């Protein structure tokens with residue numbers, strides 16, 4: 001790793017003995033993808049909170065029914081946010097086609113590639129404290145990719161599909177929502193089951209977020225590359241230039 | 245018996261019903277079918293000119309609640325329907341014939357009205373052990389059903405038993421009770437679910453078939469759209485309380501007296517397609533929610549397994565019948581939270597240890613330098 005001494009730094013207050021190292025950084029997350037990430041995170045949070053209270057409503061509101069609209073409000077926020085989430089997801093899928101190669105990782109699981117599974121096992125051993133040092137990745141590490149694909153990506157499709165199917169019940173059987181998502185009721189003829197699975201989906205996402213946030217913070221500190229700042233600036237910064 | 249060419253109107257008049265009464269019935273039926281006043285004359289014309297539909301009414305595994313409901317329909321009065329509108333050639337609950345004499349009618353109708361009669365089925369066939377758990381006339385019901393369905397113009401699956409399986413098909417379904425449409429192939433099956441279905445819905449369906457000579461338009465599940473295209477919740481008179489967020493919290497609380505929404509008491513109105521909240525029961529006298537009790541979802545697929553009846557969050561069956569999404573999901577999230585906390589603590593401890601071993605205060609990013 002090249003080391004620059006104070007002379008090369010060109011800062012006004014540089015002191016004797018100051019030194020800096022070169023760090024490689026790669027532009028991995030393009031702007032639309034980053035915007036989607038944070039919008040999606042916010043939408044998910046709102047959906048989980050409103051969704052929770054749709055199934056387990058708050059204590060009753062006193063007074064005249066015509067003076068209150070708590071359930072309407074909670075459900076309306078859920079639905080508006082759901083549209084944001086769903087449209088965002090469509091944009092994200094579009095971006096997988098036009099964006100850089102890393103933008104496609106979320107939708108891929110190299111199931112038949114042995115080296116990929118070796119990578120998953122290796123990464124798991126890092127999480128099991130069996131390794132001194134992790135490997136470097138520009139995109140997601142293989143274990144992260146596994147969880148993202150099987151939980152997040154599949155989960156997003158599941159929530160959007162079941163969500164719109166539920167929505168079509170209110171919109172009516174003549175609605176486009178029913179035309180597009182009514183097939184869900186061929187699988188679950190009783191929509192009570194769709195409610196139940198949609199709700200379990202919320203808990204899966206809550207669990208996912210706990211693990212995702214923890215892993216991002218931990219990797220930010222312990223791994224050899226930046227994490228959180230990357231989703232803000234788009235730059236993946238490597239903390240060292242050594243080989244794996 | 246069978247073979248009559250009399251029309252509905254002939255029979256009605258013979259029974260002393262006035263033309264005025266007849267037209268009133270046509271108008272009411274037209275309204276209940278959602279067709280509007282202009283259709284009343286068409287119904288009248290059909291009933292005046294068309295021969296009655298021969299109907300065979302079979303009973304499989306069931307409790308006879310559909311028949312009980314049917315004979316309590318208000319308009320058209322059931323005696324008019326049973327005796328006039330359709331020619332109910334066989335119904336082992338209410339026909340006079342019995343034994344071999346009755347069973348012979350089945351064969352007779354099957355040959356004389358081939359492709360014309362309607363097969364109404366109450367209950368369903370159990371398939372286990374060759375169908376021996378339901379043997380009317382000493383024959384597995386499933387066989388009679390298949391034979392009679394083969395030559396019918398249409399099959400009406402009365403009630404939740406015939407449509408979905410109902411209680412006898414509830415987990416673990418010991419006799420393998422099976423909905424009619426899973427057994428009958430080649431003949432259209434119309435589902436009229438409910439436990440029982442509402443009488444006016446049943447007669448409405450029959451009137452439609454007689455008037456228009458075809459099955460009513462059905463939804464994706466095979467139910468007539470005019471009665472099953474909206475949920476109880478969509479037309480419930482307590483809906484304003486739902487929208488406001490005003491719920492009965494306990495069956496004996498003040499909110500129950502005020503008639504608030506029964507959602508928290510497990511009302512299945514939001515997931516139940518039926519006409520109770522519009523047509524009502526017993527001549528429109530009331531329906532469960534109006535009496536302060538939530539909807540059980542009796543017209544829905546496997547509603548016995550979608551309990552508890554008195555909880556909003558229901559069973560996660562078939563995966564975990566005794567659990568809800570919140571008990572399973574909440575546990576999952578709590579375990580994940582605990583695991584993350586423990587993992588984090590170990591990570592911090594390990595890093596501290598490594599730093600101490602290295603003997604320097606090396607910066608965070610370089611902690612991996614020990615390689």
Ligand code: HEM
Nearest residue numbers: 047048051052054055082159160163164166167195199202
């Ligand atoms: C990942 C994002 C989402 C989460 C976490 C989420 C969460 C929830 C939860 C927990 C419920 C309550 C279920 C119950 O107990 O009955 C619910 C209901 C519902 N959600 Fe979502 N949801 C999400 C996405 C969507 C989407 C994309 C739509 C599409 C429009 C949607 C539409 C609905 C509808 C229509 C209901 C039923 C509302 C009612 O019964 O009044 N959801 N959601």
Ligand code: SF4
Nearest residue numbers: 477480505506511513
């Ligand atoms: S009582 Fe039942 S059907 Fe009526 S508004 Fe409440 S939840 Fe819906």
Ligand code: SF4
Nearest residue numbers: 518520539540541542
């Ligand atoms: S209110 Fe619900 S449970 Fe009661 S009869 Fe109607 S559909 Fe069945």
